[in-house]
Amino acid sequence: MSASILVVEDDANIQELIVEFLRAENYNVDYASDGLEGIQLFKKNNYDLIILDIMMPNLDGYSVCKMIRQTSKVPVIFLTALNQENDEVKGFDLECDDYITKPFSFNLLIKRVEAVLRRSGNSISENSDCVIFEKLKLDLNTYTADVDGKHVELTLKEFNILKSLIEKYPQVITRESLLDSIWGYDYYGDTRIVDAHIKNIRKKIELPYIKTVKGIGYTLEKDID
Numbered sequence: 135m136s137a138s139i140l141v142v143e144d145d146a147n148i149q150e151l152i153v154e155f156l157r158a159e160n161y162n163v164d165y166a167s168d169g170l171e172g173i174q175l176f177k178k179n180n181y182d183l184i185i186l187d188i189m190m191p192n193l194d195g196y197s198v199c200k201m202i203r204q205t206s207k208v209p210v211i212f213l214t215a216l217n218q219e220n221d222e223v224k225g226f227d228l229e230c231d232d233y234i235t236k237p238f239s240f241n242l243l244i245k246r247v248e249a250v251l252r253r254s255g256n257s258i259s260e261n262s263d264c265v266i267f268e269k270l271k272l273d274l275n276t277y278t279a280d281v282d283g284k285h286v287e288l289t290l291k292e293f294n295i296l297k298s299l300i301e302k303y304p305q306v307i308t309r310e311s312l313l314d315s316i317w318g319y320d321y322y323g324d325t326r327i328v329d330a331h332i333k334n335i336r337k338k339i340e341l342p343y344i345k346t347v348k349g350i351g352y353t354l355e356k357d358i359d
Contacts, residue, residue: 137182137251138162142172142198143213144190148236152185152213155240156247169193173201180302181208183251186230188214188221199228207304207355209250213238254304267300268356270339281339291316292335295328299344299354308351 139161143149149165156163164179166172170192176184184202188195199210209231214221217235225233231250234243265272269282277293279286288296294316298307309325317327332352336344345355 136160136162138164138180139247140172140175140179140181140184141165142169142184142190142195143187144168145187151240152243155244159244161247169195169198172198176202176206176208180305182254183209183211183247185211185213185247188212188216188225196224196228199225199230203229205306207353209254211246211250213243265297265300267303267343267354269341270296270300270343272297272300279339281341286338288335288338289331292331292338295331296335296339299352303354306347306350306353311351 139156141149141152141156141163143152143165144167146167149167153163153165164175164181166175168191172184172186173193186195186198190198195212195214199212202208202210207229210229211232211234212225212230213234213236215236216222222233222235231253232246234246263273263275265274271280272293273279274297277290279288279293279296295312298312298315309328312328313325328351332344332346343354343356345353347353
């Protein structure tokens with residue numbers, strides 16, 4: 135499964151070339167021509183990476199990044215003509231993952247994209263047989279789980295909860311959404327059943343990947359140790 139990338143760039147020529155180069159590398163690409171349109175697409179869809187210009191109409195890239203970081207840890211690459219040190223520092227203060235100044239090499243951009251996606255800790259194998267998050271690997275053919283190469287016994291629902299969290303990373307998944315997707319729309323039970331399964335998963339994998347977002351649900355975060 136190819137990564138999904140959102141390109142937010144107001145220069146039509148540069149935007150077209152970026153999209154063309156990324157699609158040639160088999161990425162799924164959406165694009166927006168200003169910050170407001172970019173935020174609207176971000177709220178509607180799940181992306182693995184966002185490439186973001188800074189100087190744009192309606193909403194500048196700094197503001198877009200700040201809004202994204204209120205709800206998501208999705209990797210962000212600033213791609214901008216602003217090349218002063220204080221501009222770059224501001225970008226990293228807003229928790230961007232890379233900062234590329236114009237003019238730039240498209241081949242280098244592709245390599246930077248690959249590097250950021252690798253560092254994000256979220257990847258899907260080329261044959262889509264596995265989903266991987268740091269030391270955690272789920273085999274989609276055998277429904278088995280490994281932690282750092284060691285087999286972990288999971289129930290089918292536990293497996294599917296982890297699969298959903300990895301595939302949606304870094305977004306937060308609500309308890310209701312997990313109930314709908316894993317237990318089914320006909321399940322009218324208490325959402326606390328999700329909490330019970332999460333507790334069991336944490337105990338089994340023995341890694342601090344699953345983060346509770348109070349009042350909402352769950353997400354994954356990388357182990358910083």
